[in-house]
Amino acid sequence: MKVLVRGLKAGLDAAALREALARYAKIRSVELVEAGDPKHPWAWVDIDASALTVWKLVARLDRRYIAGCHLRWHVPAYRAR
Template sequence: MKVLVRGLRAGVGAARLREALASYVRVKEVELIDEGDGAHPWAWVDLDLDDVDPMTVWKLVANLDRRYIAGCHTRWHVPAYRAR
């Protein structure tokens, strides 16, 4: 499941973020987005929680929100699902 992570600072790479998150959750992929405001990038983090009930994901995100991770005061968001 992909979640949005904001509050990152310039210079934090995908590998560093993945390493910092390893003690909390398994991560499949980190996609850093630094277009626009390069001083404040954000990331799509694909958590290895596809077979977990959605409430567990919400609880994890609530626990990680506003936590200091990889030298950054992060903000976590679960995007609303939209069927096509």
């Protein structure tokens, strides 16, 4: 399930973010998005877990300091069934 992660610092690469998040969940992929404002990138993080597990993880990790950033997590309202 893909979630949106904001609050990343400029210069953080996808591999470093993936490594930092791997201690909390199995991460399928990390796609950094620097379009718009490269000083404030964000990422799509694909977590290999059920929807309920992802919701619990997001609630636990929102506003935590991970990979040198205070991350904000968002679960998109629309999900394919």
